[in-house]
Amino acid sequence: xxxTQNRIQSLHADQPPTDSPxxxxxxNTQLQIWTRDNRVFRGRFLCTDKDRNxxxxxxxxxxxxxxxxxxxxxxxxxxxxxxxxxxxDFGEYI
Numbered sequence: 001x002x003x004t005q006n007r008i009q010s011l012h013a014d015q016p017p018t019d020s021p022x023x024x025x026x027x028n029t030q031l032q033i034w035t036r037d038n039r040v041f042r043g044r045f046l047c048t049d050k051d052r053n054x055x056x057x058x059x060x061x062x063x064x065x066x067x068x069x070x071x072x073x074x075x076x077x078x079x080x081x082x083x084x085x086x087x088x089d090f091g092e093y094i
Contacts, residue, residue: 052079
């Protein structure tokens with residue numbers, strides 16, 4: 001389990017993700033989500049669900065292998081694919 005999943009799980013192991021003050025503070029902020037299949041999604045954080053999938057809006061997806069990128073609308077990133085989550089304005093893991 002990576003740092004991000006461990007931190008999120010420790011914040012609300014017995015609560016739905018929406019009850020977390022940590023996640024509430026992130027609402028409507030820009031996030032960069034790095035996935036295990038070599039993609040980066042950048043968009044505005046909207047919510048998580050009970051399975052800790054992450055929903056972001058106004059998304060740009062970039063494939064790291066070929067550099068191809070595209071604009072997307074709203075995207076749900078499955079928790080199983082999340083390798084790392086960053087706030088680009090802070091340049092650090094969350």
